Amino acid sequence: MSYNNILVNQDQQITTITINRPKKLNALNKETLIELHNAFSEAENDKNTRVIILTGSGEKAFVAGADILEFADFDVKEGSELAKQGQDLVFNFIENLSKPVIAAINGFALGGGLELAMACHFRIASDNAKMGLPETSLGVIPGYGGTQRLPQLVGKGKAMEMIMTARMINAEEALKLALVNYVVTLDELLPLAGKIASKIMQNSPLAIAAAIKAVNAGFKDGVNGYKKEIKQFGKCFGTKDFTEGTTAFLEKRKANF
Numbered sequence: 001m002s003y004n005n006i007l008v009n010q011d012q013q014i015t016t017i018t019i020n021r022p023k024k025l026n027a028l029n030k031e032t033l034i035e036l037h038n039a040f041s042e043a044e045n046d047k048n049t050r051v052i053i054l055t056g057s058g059e060k061a062f063v064a065g066a067d068i069l070e071f072a073d074f075d076v077k078e079g080s081e082l083a084k085q086g087q088d089l090v091f092n093f094i095e096n097l098s099k100p101v102i103a104a105i106n107g108f109a110l111g112g113g114l115e116l117a118m119a120c121h122f123r124i125a126s127d128n129a130k131m132g133l134p135e136t137s138l139g140v141i142p143g144y145g146g147t148q149r150l151p152q153l154v155g156k157g158k159a160m161e162m163i164m165t166a167r168m169i170n171a172e173e174a175l176k177l178a179l180v181n182y183v184v185t186l187d188e189l190l191p192l193a194g195k196i197a198s199k200i201m202q203n204s205p206l207a208i209a210a211a212i213k214a215v216n217a218g219f220k221d222g223v224n225g226y227k228k229e230i231k232q233f234g235k236c237f238g239t240k241d242f243t244e245g246t247t248a249f250l251e252k253r254k255a256n257f
Helices: 030-044 076-095 112-119 146-154 156-165 171-176 186-200 205-217 225-236 240-250
Strands: 006-011 014-019 051-056 061-063 101-105 108-110 122-126 130-132 182-184
Touching: 006 030, 014 030, 014 186, 030 076, 051 061, 051 112, 051 186, 061 101, 061 112, 076 112, 101 112, 101 186, 108 112, 112 130, 112 146, 122 171, 122 186, 130 171, 146 156, 171 182, 182 186, 205 225, 205 240
Parallel strands: 014 051, 051 101, 061 108, 101 122, 108 130, 122 182
Antiparallel strands: 006 014
């Protein structure tokens, strides 16, 4: 599938999706969101993809935010629909994929950009990265899950401060807050993402998919995460990966998943 705003590359079972609007600092517009949905859906259904890496083109920005020109004149109904469509189409969709998604944050990740990174299963950042949710400075609030995911990751108090002040934080502060897992130079960013992806691929894809479901369940209203864990744990016993993993362990060899 061809795209206007993103690049997709697959190498050794790793699919890298790059948002490619450098002149707009990779800002998210409607077309880009649709393309992201299609690219992630394609990777999810591709048997040759085991891990997905999401990044931005250039050295300045992962995603600098949403394209404000597209919604500056929206009314209440249109604004609500914008948030709902975005969450359903991309942000919640990414969070619930069965394949691990690593956000490689290169430069600015602001507003919808940070929300996009937070929808991924975990994040790494370059040392020039800047992150924040500046929406209140525009008279709105984060609408792509930011008010929910940021408190889950950094705690309620810090999330409230970041949202209310609309300030950016640098990569080192993001690391201290556990918003990102690692900070490296820009040149080291994608190689590190690939190294982590390779490590993930040594393990059972079916077990990883089950773990994603179990972990996500603990952050959903009305869902008992412990019960979800028990269910997913039990299901693992009926998989070929469980048979291979336990057999390999007993035979003192490396499992072939």
